[in-house]
Amino acid sequence: MVGFWHKRPKRALHPIHLTVEEGEIFGFLGPNGAGKTTTLKILMGLVFPTGGTARILGRNWTEPSVKAQIGFLPEQPYFYDYLTAHELLEYYGQLSGVPAKGRKQRIDEVLAQVGLTDVKGVHLRKFSKGMLQRAGIAQAILHNPKLLFFDEPMSGLDPLGRREVRDLMEQLKQEGKTIFFSTHILSDAESLCDRVAIIHKGELRGVGAIDELTSTVQGKVEVVWQGTQIPASMKALGADCHITGDRVRAVIAERQQDAAIDALRREHIRLIAITPLRTSLEAYFVEKLQHSQKTAGTLV
Amino acid sequence: MNTRILSIASNTFREAVRDRVLYNLIAFALLLSGAAIFVGQISINIERLVVVNLGLTAVTMFGIVIAIFIGIGLVSKEIEKRTLYTVLSRPVRRWEFVVGKFFGLAGTLVVNTFFMAIGVFGALFYVAQKFSAADLSILVALYFIVLEFLIICALALLFSSFSTPLLSAVFAFSLFVIGSFADDLRAFAAATHGIAGWFATGAAYLVPNFSALNVISAVAHQQQIGSQLILVNTLYTLFYTAMALSGAVLIFDRRNLK
Amino acid sequence: MTARQRTTIGATASLLLSAVACVLLVRHIDEIRPPEANVDTLYVDSPKIVKRASLGFNGLMACIYWTRVVQYFGHRHHEHALTFNELAPLLEITTTLDPQLLPPYQFGASFLAPKPPNGAGEPDRAIRLMEYGIEHNPDNWHLYYNLGFVYYTDIKDYKKAGEVFERGSRVPGAHPVLKILAALMNEHAGDFSTARLLWNAAYESSNESNMRQNALDHLRSLQVDEDITNLQAAVSRFGQRTGRLPSNLRELALAERMPGLPVDPDGHPYQLSPEGRVTVQKPADFPFITKGFPPGYQPPASALPTQP
Numbered sequence: 001m002v003g004f005w006h007k008r009p010k011r012a013l014h015p016i017h018l019t020v021e022e023g024e025i026f027g028f029l030g031p032n033g034a035g036k037t038t039t040l041k042i043l044m045g046l047v048f049p050t051g052g053t054a055r056i057l058g059r060n061w062t063e064p065s066v067k068a069q070i071g072f073l074p075e076q077p078y079f080y081d082y083l084t085a086h087e088l089l090e091y092y093g094q095l096s097g098v099p100a101k102g103r104k105q106r107i108d109e110v111l112a113q114v115g116l117t118d119v120k121g122v123h124l125r126k127f128s129k130g131m132l133q134r135a136g137i138a139q140a141i142l143h144n145p146k147l148l149f150f151d152e153p154m155s156g157l158d159p160l161g162r163r164e165v166r167d168l169m170e171q172l173k174q175e176g177k178t179i180f181f182s183t184h185i186l187s188d189a190e191s192l193c194d195r196v197a198i199i200h201k202g203e204l205r206g207v208g209a210i211d212e213l214t215s216t217v218q219g220k221v222e223v224v225w226q227g228t229q230i231p232a233s234m235k236a237l238g239a240d241c242h243i244t245g246d247r248v249r250a251v252i253a254e255r256q257q258d259a260a261i262d263a264l265r266r267e268h269i270r271l272i273a274i275t276p277l278r279t280s281l282e283a284y285f286v287e288k289l290q291h292s293q294k295t296a297g298t299l300v
Numbered sequence: 301m302n303t304r305i306l307s308i309a310s311n312t313f314r315e316a317v318r319d320r321v322l323y324n325l326i327a328f329a330l331l332l333s334g335a336a337i338f339v340g341q342i343s344i345n346i347e348r349l350v351v352v353n354l355g356l357t358a359v360t361m362f363g364i365v366i367a368i369f370i371g372i373g374l375v376s377k378e379i380e381k382r383t384l385y386t387v388l389s390r391p392v393r394r395w396e397f398v399v400g401k402f403f404g405l406a407g408t409l410v411v412n413t414f415f416m417a418i419g420v421f422g423a424l425f426y427v428a429q430k431f432s433a434a435d436l437s438i439l440v441a442l443y444f445i446v447l448e449f450l451i452i453c454a455l456a457l458l459f460s461s462f463s464t465p466l467l468s469a470v471f472a473f474s475l476f477v478i479g480s481f482a483d484d485l486r487a488f489a490a491a492t493h494g495i496a497g498w499f500a501t502g503a504a505y506l507v508p509n510f511s512a513l514n515v516i517s518a519v520a521h522q523q524q525i526g527s528q529l530i531l532v533n534t535l536y537t538l539f540y541t542a543m544a545l546s547g548a549v550l551i552f553d554r555r556n557l558k
Numbered sequence: 559m560t561a562r563q564r565t566t567i568g569a570t571a572s573l574l575l576s577a578v579a580c581v582l583l584v585r586h587i588d589e590i591r592p593p594e595a596n597v598d599t600l601y602v603d604s605p606k607i608v609k610r611a612s613l614g615f616n617g618l619m620a621c622i623y624w625t626r627v628v629q630y631f632g633h634r635h636h637e638h639a640l641t642f643n644e645l646a647p648l649l650e651i652t653t654t655l656d657p658q659l660l661p662p663y664q665f666g667a668s669f670l671a672p673k674p675p676n677g678a679g680e681p682d683r684a685i686r687l688m689e690y691g692i693e694h695n696p697d698n699w700h701l702y703y704n705l706g707f708v709y710y711t712d713i714k715d716y717k718k719a720g721e722v723f724e725r726g727s728r729v730p731g732a733h734p735v736l737k738i739l740a741a742l743m744n745e746h747a748g749d750f751s752t753a754r755l756l757w758n759a760a761y762e763s764s765n766e767s768n769m770r771q772n773a774l775d776h777l778r779s780l781q782v783d784e785d786i787t788n789l790q791a792a793v794s795r796f797g798q799r800t801g802r803l804p805s806n807l808r809e810l811a812l813a814e815r816m817p818g819l820p821v822d823p824d825g826h827p828y829q830l831s832p833e834g835r836v837t838v839q840k841p842a843d844f845p846f847i848t849k850g851f852p853p854g855y856q857p858p859a860s861a862l863p864t865q866p
Contacts, residue, residue: 044389046557064391064561072389078381080311082318094307095390139386149389395565484622486588487629505581512587528590536583543576549569553562 018197018207020180022146025173027193028182035202036182037075040151044072057147068097071140075151077132081125085116085135088124089142096143106142114138114168130161137168141177148172150181154188166192220277221257223250226270233263247272304392305400312404313411316370321408325415328362336423347427352520355420356441360516362416363409363449364476370408371456372468374401375548379557388557395549402457402545409449417442434522440530441519447537451508452476454544461552479510508540605647605654612655620656627652627662631669632768635676642678646670649687657694660701661766663687667704668760668769671712676772676845684708699733700763702726706739710756716747735759750784778823779846782838786850789820789828789836803834 020026030036041047043054043061054061057069079088089107098106111117114134119127127135133153140148153169154162169179169192183189189196198205223239225248230241237259239250252260257274264271316322335354339347375398378384387397420438425431455475459468478485485507489500513533515525612619627648634642649670652662669677670684688705695701702722709719720743727736735755742752757780761773789807792814796804804810807830811819820828826839831853838850 041385041557044385046385046388048554048556060560062560062562064393067389067391070389072386074382074385076382077386078383079386080315080383082315091307091311092386092390095304095387095392097391136386143390393561393565395569481622482584484625486584487625491625491628505584506577509584509587512584512591526590529587532583532587532590536580536587539576539579539583542572543580546569546573546576550566550573553565553569 018204020178021195022178023173023176024194025169025179025181025192027189027196028180028199029184029186029189029196030182030199031184033201034184034199036184036199037151039199040072040149040182043149068143069145069147071143071145071148073133073136073140073148073150073153076156077136079124079132079135079139082123084121084123085111085127085138086120088135089138092139093142098143106144110138110142113141113171115164129156130158130164133157133161133165134168137165141172146177148177148179148181150179152183153181154183154185162188220251221254222273222275222277223252223257223260223264224248224272224275225250225264226272229267229269231263231267231269233266234260237263251277301393301396304396305403308387308392308397308400309403309407312374312401313407316405316408319370321366321370322412322415324362324366325412325419328358328416329419331358332419332423333426336426339427348424349520351420351423351427352438353516355423356438356445356516356519359413359416359420359442360445360448360514363413363445364452364473366412367405367409367449367452368456368469368472368476370405371453372460372465372472374405374457375460375552376463376465376468384557394553398457398461398545398548398552402453402541405453405457406450409453410446413442413446413449432522434524437515437519437523437525440525441515443530444513444515444533447533448508448510448513450537450541451479451510451544454541454548455508458544458548458551461548462555475508476510479508480514481511482507482509483511509536512536605651608651609655616655620652620659623648623652623655624659624662627665628766628768631665635768638675640674642669642674645678646680646683646687650683653687653690657691660691660695660698661764663691663701663704664764665766665769667707668772671708677712681708681712684712697729699726699729699731699736702729703733703736703759706736707756707760710743710747716743719743719747750780750787753780775844776846779844781823782844782847783849785820785822785828786836786838786847790849793830793834793836797834804830806830807836 028036028039038047042049043056045062045067056066059066080091083091086107089110090103093103093107108117108120111120114137116131116134116138119131124132124135133156137150137153140150150169153165157165166188169181172179181192195207195209197207226246228243228246228248230239230243230248230250234241234250234252237252237256239252239260241248241250250260254276261271261274332351332355336351339350375384378387384397388394417439420442421431421435424435424438452472452475456468456472459471463471482504485500485504489497489504492500512529515523518525608619608623609616627645630648631642631645646666649662649666652659666684666687670687671677671679671681673679685705685708688701688708691698691701692705702725706719706722706726709715709722720740723736723740723743726732727740739752739756742749742755746752754777757773757776761770761777764770764773789810792810793804796810796813799813804813807820807828810816810830822828822838822844824840824843828850829837829839829852831837835853836850837852838844838847841847841851841855
């Protein structure tokens, strides 16, 4: 469980109150530069806040005993590239206090779990980005911590890599671990998280389940139909239309989709698809700022 | 606590070795054997003198360069490469990290010096055809050189904890040179008056006392080194290293790792 | 107290403790190291080697060696050492490294020629050093002065001294004292006033404590010699007048109408021996006097000109 209130030296972070439940995957969302990594670094004791407290697993976040129960995967990690994966985990195992007796076995277990068994004797400087990420997760879970902190775990990965990391995280949740991870990609958060906190420019903008939050914003849908005709009624709806080849794509507000379907049917135009458009987090925030003053929604 | 320090130390050692640091021994061996053979050819009655002087000076120079070049990156490289994050997120205290790094580097230099010592004695045997009792003092000189290395390692680590590698190298090397003239600095400070005198005295005593640790000339002339001096130099190195490492710990403990 | 606070306190305590220990140990090391350890000229005989080893930083090394010269001499002088074997080598190295550095020549002029414990007792090397200095600084009148100084004070070759002073006085910008000294060497070399002029100049022209003290000691000894000479002459006059010796100096002072009881530069009254010899109370305070020794006192080596 994490609850904290803090300020950052140069740019003040506004009061943030967060609680993360045990056994859930909690997403910490925000565009680049929002303060996600800084928050994580503060929690890890890498950066010192000017004020505030945090409690991790019932203890003060600065207590050394806390560290034995948490795992950390930094953003785009490098590791000692002159070591092999096995040696790396051996080193980290020693530092984390994994008992020497079962250490080798545990290392093999973890390597299997992240799918790096084949390359355990290869020097890390030869690893691809995806492999490094998996090695990172391996070192984070090596000592079987209850709570995991991942900073942009999917960044820089190809779709296959992202899928693998997502699956791993699901697996870890099944094992009963709690995961707190940061990302700027909404879709990743959507597929994994139970709850999220949204942070923008150092301010907390909302905490809760994703749909609850983004539902405050008008969703849009994309309507695709056959032909190159644009019915007048469509234009009346204020549709944003593009003609591509023999199809027309139009973006309209979600609540207008029934009206759009009727319009097309009246003209006997063949409807090809209606797809809800998810706004990117960036656009979401831009819209938020344009429409209203700052709204610090605090749903717990 | 100790196992963690040991882990960090041996990992630091491993890094140095895999960084091919020990290859410097090849250059050293070439230099020394070349000199020994050359001197043996000339046979001008001072072969022993040349080998001991050259050998011990080379051991010092090579070692100082290694100590500085590895030492300056000990902390800064880990920060730059962000390998430090995963280490410090574990139950590792920051001071354990500093101390572990120190022992790793010191260990590397001790091992390096050990091999070099063999080289020096080998070259000595080649030119002198035998060992004499006076050669034991060469061991003392080597021991003092190792003490010098310990001090430089600690200083390099101190600078690495807050400064860029380039500046750290400059500071560490400057202190090595100034420390070699520590005697003269103290004499100069004693002759200076007023506020400048206070500053000079302070600096003169804080600078590493390498002039007392450099007994190469004496040993080359087969002088014996007093056991009391050995003891006091050892204590001095102990405390000086502790001083530098304490500074490193204090600084590093406060550092925000952006 | 958090772990971090504990670390801070521990590290700070360790830092301060170690710093103090280091300072104390350095002082201890200085005491137990053999004195020769500070003088590596024992092993490096050739100034040329030192110059090459300086890798071009001659000026800096010259300054360092100059510091060592002063250290070496001051230390041994304080210990009343009887040998100063390294003084000449150190000075030679210093001036080889930087021939234009002047204080070493002056120091050499003051302390190379006199016999121990006041100097190294090597007048020839002193001459060589001054000549070397003149060769490299032909337009610097100080060096001629120093050379003449050596001839005058230690070698007592007044003719040569006069020649050197004359040479020096012709250098553009030379101090007028050189011309004066050149002239004085002809007939008044042995006069007290000449010696006083020279030693006053020596005192004024240096900031270095050893040299100033040396000049001061010479001036004080000069004063004593002069006083003793005058007092002895007064005793003779008294004897001629009265046919007997004065019973004490008070009687002599009254007879000669002296302003007061004659005292030495330290304020101690002179003494009169039963045989009529005037003596100084504490000859050890005046290392360069040539007269006024109490009976049975062994004078150390002298550096003053003999009296006419």
